[in-house]
Amino acid sequence: MDVRIHALKLGIDWCYLIQGAGIVMIDGGCPKKASRFLAAMEKLALRPDEIELIILTHGHWDHIGSVKVIKNITGAKVAMHCEEKEWLEQALTPLPPRGVTAWSRFLAGAIAMYLPWVDVPAAEVDLVLEDRAFSLADYGIPGKIIPTPGHSGGSVSVLLDTGDAFVGDLAMNLFPLRLGPGLPVFAEDLQQVRQSWTLLLDEGAKMIYPAHGRSFPADVIRKALR
Secondary structure (H helix, E strand, O other): OOOEEEEEEEOOEEEEEEEOOOEEEEOOOOOOOHHHHHHHHHHHOOOHHHEEEEEOOOOOHHHHOOHHHHHHHHOOEEEEEOOOHHHHHOOOOOOOOOEOOHHHHHHHHHHHHHHHHOOOOOOOOOEEEOOOOEEOHHHOOOEEEEEOOOOOOOOEEEEEOOOEEEEEOOOEEOOOOOOOOEOOOEOOOHHHHHHHHHHHHHOOOOEEEEOOEOOEEOHHHHHHHO
16 A cells, blocks of 8 residues: 655644555644644645544644644544543643753753643543554554653554654654754653664664654664664
């Protein structure tokens, strides 16, 4: 099955549309970005109601901020890991994970000061993900959702049969977070980050699509894990 990947810039995040026999969306971007979403859909000549599922890689504000409005526009179901679904359903804005470098610790502090002004509209999670893989075959996509904790406890990734891996914040490739592609600069558990990456690589990840920055080859991560 041919699969097309479309990148949408919704605030500081890259969100993605995976178009196969059906269409699923990965992440919902920052708050108040629904107009950008609609503009991107028009440019792609796709109808919003063609999106059947919105997969949230995790529950931080910049990934879920526009989900409620996009869900209303598309009629899509929302999928999210059980550990973090209340973050969306209760409109919570938890503090970012700890920085793993001096620079990222400074950034985490700056983000924490900004959070009180962030407004994330609450939305219902329709598909609650557990700690096991979930096939996307019923949505017309040759791939699966895989639990990949580390950046946060409820983080998940989408791995296509092609080897394309959509990993949220399990990797980063954007200044000022990183100077180049690599492991996340914020993480709740670095050991879990490494375990999750080992799993993705063993499952056949070839090209990595982070939420912050452009895609890059999986060999970058292989070298970082040595």
